[in-house]
Amino acid sequence: MSTQPHHNYIAGEWVAGASVSRNQNPSDLGDLVGEYAQADQAQADQAIAAARAAAPAWAGFGVQARADLLERVGVELLARRDELGQLLSREEGKTLPEGVGEVVRAGNIFKFFAGEVLRRTGDLVASVRPGVDVEVTREPMGVVGIIAPWNFPIAIPAWKIAPALAYGNAVVFKPADLCPGSSWALAKIIADAGVPAGAFNLVMGRGSVVGEALVNDRRVDAISFTGSVETGQRIAAKAIARMAKIQMEMGGKNPLVVLDDADLKVAVECAVNGAFFSTGQRCTASSRLIVTAGIHDRFVAALTERLKGLTIDHALKAGTHIGPVVDQSQLNQDLKYIELAKSEGGHLAYGGNLLKRDTEGFYLEPALFTQTTAAMRINQEEVFGPVASVILARDYDEALHLANDTPFGLSSGICTTSLKFASHYRRNAQAGMVMVNLPTAGVDYHVPFGGRKGSSYGPREQGRYAAEFFTTVKTSYIGA
């Protein structure tokens, strides 16, 4: 069965969709990355049925064979890092080193979970009743629906699919419509690695069709979603109404606090990387730079100088620091927030202009606002672009208060040379992840990832904590 042009993968077969979508390169609008299948409701239904049918056999699949399969996927991803990194950067617009780095991350995730297959343990506990043993074990959830965003089109699918399969679940995977190419390549690798028919299914298409089908179908036991708060809230309400297990990773408005005693160079690098790399299109981006009075002016001056030296250009060009915005709709959102910040009284200290390059693309100069306050919408709502604002704080106490003054709670950073403030911040930052003298973005693949408040809902992703979501606990009582 042909896999071209980029069909869906259902019940072990590559099948054409009801229609196709065109995947466009945001660095060069004349470059068509490819055409990808769009499923309708009936095809989503077939994938769910296939996963349901395959789930029992996959749950009982030998652990050695399952570990070997995940290992093969990881090895293949790592071996093809350059080719797949290029595809990723071409469809999403992050720079080539960022694209290759994301593929490496995906490969390492599969290798990590290959090991986890063999490390699954339970507890044997003495009962309070004489002669009875109690065994606590973990079992797969059954069928897991995976709904992913466009900004990490291979790493996020990997960190959901790998644990789902490792812990014995059948998967129906719906990638983001905007960047399906990397997700399709990952699905092809999983299929070629020999996953049994139906245990893994790829269904590309609209969230309102395929996503909804997964969320509403009682045959799907659990939904792992990453995306915006708005979509997440809608999905959560529907999934909970039918008692599905959910894991929601959503937006951020992550603070980077810079204290008077910070190493200025470290603080500027953390801000540039955290706020602007990957075009600011990261849920962990440091969009709020909270700076104390004694370093404020020096920090703004040094950061502005650093921004002037950045190259914004085609994602695949050597030397590009920041690629284009992903599409016209995201660009419109970024420009809307730049205008809004101005109208709220923020001072545009640098950037914010559209840029022309050799190829037509969505090029936007990074924008830095100063003289902003916590109450402004620019500091409360996620922009998801290369836009950051500076908030002046009197001292550490006010900086901590401002850092926590947000409906989100994903990642929170501080730059300081004081052990006292670093320790206090680590304990009191209301976020799932805290960074000291590091960018708020950029996390390891083998430890928990997730946030608090409006950023996350449900068990953590990644590392051994992934078992909380992808398994259900059984307590067995064994009498004599």
Ligand code: NAP
């Ligand atoms: P999005 O618009 O919420 O879409 C996310 C996914 O949900 C897409 O696959 C989308 O399908 C699907 N979807 C849309 N409507 C749906 C519905 N009614 N039912 C089921 N599924 C539906 O988010 P995005 O623009 O792709 O991604 C950007 C957002 O993701 C940002 O807010 C960012 O902060 C967040 N994010 C969070 C994390 C984290 O771990 N916390 C990581 C990365 C990104 P389509 O293909 O049709 O769009």
